[in-house]
Amino acid sequence: VILKKLVTQKSLPPPPGPRKLPLIDNLLDMPTEKEWLTFAAWGDNWGDIVSVSVFGQTMIILNTAKVAAEMLDKKSSIYSDRPILQMGGELVGWKNTLVLLAYGERFRNYRKLFHQTIGTPLAMEKFHSIEERETRNLLRRILQRPEALAEHVRRTAGAIILRISHGYEIAERDDPFVNIANEATEQFSLSTTPGGFLVNLVPPLRHVPEWVPGAGFKKTAALWATTLARMADGPHEFVKKQMAAGIAEPSFTSSLLEEPDLTPDREHDIKWSAASLYSGGADTTVSAIYAFFLAMVLHPGVQKKAQAELDSVVGNGRLPSFSDRDSLPYLSAVASEVLRWHAVTPTGVPHRVTEDNISEGFLIPKGAIVISNVWKMLHDPQVYSNPFVFRPERFLGPQPEPDPREIAFGFGRRICPGRVLADVSVFISCAMSLAVFDISKMRRNGVLVEPKADQTTGTISHQKPFECVISPRSPKAVELINVEEF
Numbered sequence: 408v409i410l411k412k413l414v415t416q417k418s419l420p421p422p423p424g425p426r427k428l429p430l431i432d433n434l435l436d437m438p439t440e441k442e443w444l445t446f447a448a449w450g451d452n453w454g455d456i457v458s459v460s461v462f463g464q465t466m467i468i469l470n471t472a473k474v475a476a477e478m479l480d481k482k483s484s485i486y487s488d489r490p491i492l493q494m495g496g497e498l499v500g501w502k503n504t505l506v507l508l509a510y511g512e513r514f515r516n517y518r519k520l521f522h523q524t525i526g527t528p529l530a531m532e533k534f535h536s537i538e539e540r541e542t543r544n545l546l547r548r549i550l551q552r553p554e555a556l557a558e559h560v561r562r563t564a565g566a567i568i569l570r571i572s573h574g575y576e577i578a579e580r581d582d583p584f585v586n587i588a589n590e591a592t593e594q595f596s597l598s599t600t601p602g603g604f605l606v607n608l609v610p611p612l613r614h615v616p617e618w619v620p621g622a623g624f625k626k627t628a629a630l631w632a633t634t635l636a637r638m639a640d641g642p643h644e645f646v647k648k649q650m651a652a653g654i655a656e657p658s659f660t661s662s663l664l665e666e667p668d669l670t671p672d673r674e675h676d677i678k679w680s681a682a683s684l685y686s687g688g689a690d691t692t693v694s695a696i697y698a699f700f701l702a703m704v705l706h707p708g709v710q711k712k713a714q715a716e717l718d719s720v721v722g723n724g725r726l727p728s729f730s731d732r733d734s735l736p737y738l739s740a741v742a743s744e745v746l747r748w749h750a751v752t753p754t755g756v757p758h759r760v761t762e763d764n765i766s767e768g769f770l771i772p773k774g775a776i777v778i779s780n781v782w783k784m785l786h787d788p789q790v791y792s793n794p795f796v797f798r799p800e801r802f803l804g805p806q807p808e809p810d811p812r813e814i815a816f817g818f819g820r821r822i823c824p825g826r827v828l829a830d831v832s833v834f835i836s837c838a839m840s841l842a843v844f845d846i847s848k849m850r851r852n853g854v855l856v857e858p859k860a861d862q863t864t865g866t867i868s869h870q871k872p873f874e875c876v877i878s879p880r881s882p883k884a885v886e887l888i889n890v891e892e893f
C-alpha cells in the first residue's frame with residue numbers, strides 16, 4: 408500500500424508554470440524588478456500555485472491567502488525551513504539571526520524568547536511608554552524639519568528598537584550602534600540577493616580558497632562578517648556593563664540575561680535574537696510609517712475623518728495614547744489599511760519545504776522554495792473590493808473585509824514574531840501624527856505637486872521618496888509636541 412501511495416504521489420505533476428529551457432530552466436523568465444507583478448501575472452495565467460525553477464532549484468509561488476494558509480499554516484511542520492543562502496547566510500553569518508535560521512531546536516529557542524518578551528499585546532504593554540515617548544520625539548523632529556520626513560521616521564524606528572532590544576538611548580546624530588546596524592543591514596541586502604554573487608547560484612564555489620583569482624567574494628564575506636559581529640556584540644556588551652553597574656534599563660536583553668544559570672549557549676541565543684530584533688524590526692516599520700504619510704497626502708478625506716474622530720474622542724488638551732485605541736475605530740482602520748495598501752514585504756520571506764508532499768493536487772518536492780506573493784494577496788479583488796483604493800471603511804461596518812495582518816506578517820511557524828510591536832508602532836505613529844499635523848500636497852509655483860504611489864524593489868520595499876507639506880494643526884498642537892516632562 409505504501410509503495411502504491413509513493414508511486415501515485417511521484418506521478419502527480421508539479422504545479423504548472425512557464426516552460427523551462429535545458430539546464431537553466433526558467434532563468435530567463437525570472438523578473439529582476441518588482442517580482443510580485445510578474446508572479447501575479449503568472450498566477451492569472453497558471454493558477455493560484457505556480458512552479459518555476461532555476462538551475463534545478465524548484466520555486467513554488469503562492470498567489471492567494473487561501474493556498475498559503477492551506478500549505479504554510481496547516482502543514483507548518485514541513486513548510487517552515489528557510490533557503491540556504493551561501494553568501495549572506497553561510498559566509499557572512501546571517502544564518503545566526505532568526506530570519507535565516509534553519510528550522511530546529513535553536514529556531515524554537517529564539518521564537519520562545521521573542522514570544523515571551525514582545526509576542527503578545529500584554530507583554531508589549533511594558534514598552535508602550537517608550538513607544539509614546541519616541542513617537543513624540545518624531546513629532547518634534549518633523550515640526551523642526553518637515554522636509555526630512557524619511558530621515559526622521561528611520562531614526563525613530565531605530566531609537567525604538569534599540570531601546571526595546573537593549574535599553575539603549577541613541578544619540579541625536581552619528582550614533583555608533585545605529586551606524587553599524589545600518590551598515591550591516593545594507594550588507595545583508597547586498598549579500599542575499601540571488602544574482603548579487605555567483606556563489607549564491609553555484610554553491611560549491613564557497614570551497615574555493617581566498618587566494619584564487621575571482622574569489623574576492625570571500626574577502627568581502629570576511630569583512631562583512633565582522634560588521635555583523637560588531638552589530639550583535641556592541642549593544643549586548645553595553646547591556647552587560649549597565650547591568651554590572653546596576654543601571655540597566657529594562658529591555659529584551661536585560662530581562663533575559665537576568666535568568667539564573669545562564670549558559671554560554673543560552674547567552675548566544677539571547678545575543679542573536681536581540682540582533683534579529685533590530686535587523687527585522689527597523690526597516691519594516693519605517694516602510695509602513697512612511698507609506699502612511701503618503702496615503703494621507705493622497706487621501707485628504709480620510710485624514711479629515713480620522714482627525715474628526717481624534718478631536719471628539721481625545722480632544723486637543725493632550726496627545727492620543729494606547730489607552731484610546733479601542734475608542735478610535737476609524738483610526739484603527741486607517742492603520743489596517745496602511746498595512747494592506749502598501750505591502751512592506753511584497754514577496755514575503757521564502758520558506759523551504761522539508762518533505763515531498765501533495766498540495767492542491769500537485770506534487771511539491773522536498774527542497775522547493777516557497778514564495779508567498781503577499782502583495783497580490785493584499786490586493787486580491789476576490790478578497791478586497793477595489794484593492795488599489797485606500798479605503799479604511801472596508802474594515803468597518805457589519806461585513807468588514809479580512810484583517811490584512813493575517814497576510815502581511817507571513818505564515819505558519821515563521822509568521823513575523825515582531826507583529827505586535829509593528830502594529831503598536833504603526834498605530835501610535837498614525838494617531839499622534841494626525842492629532843497634531845495636517846499632511847498635504849506641496850504647491851510649487853502655484854501648482855499642486857501630485858505624488859504617486861510607487862514602491863521600490865526589494866525584500867523590504869519602500870514607497871519612493873515624495874514631497875509634501877506637514878504643518879501643525881494649531882498653536883495648541885505645537886505646545887503638545889513641545890511639552891517637556893513626557
Ligand code: HEM
Nearest residue numbers: 505506687688691695751752756816817818821823825829
Ligand atoms: C509593518 C512591519 C512588519 C512587517 C510587514 C513584517 C513582515 C514580516 C514577514 C512577512 C515575515 C516573514 C514571515 C514568513 O516567513 O512567512 C517577517 C519575519 C520576521 N520579522 Fe517581521 N514584519 C514587520 C515588523 C517586524 C518587527 C517590528 C520586528 C522585530 C521586532 C520583526 C522581526 C521579524 C523577524 C525576526 C522575522 C523572521 C522570523 C522567522 O524567520 O522565524 N518584524 N516579518
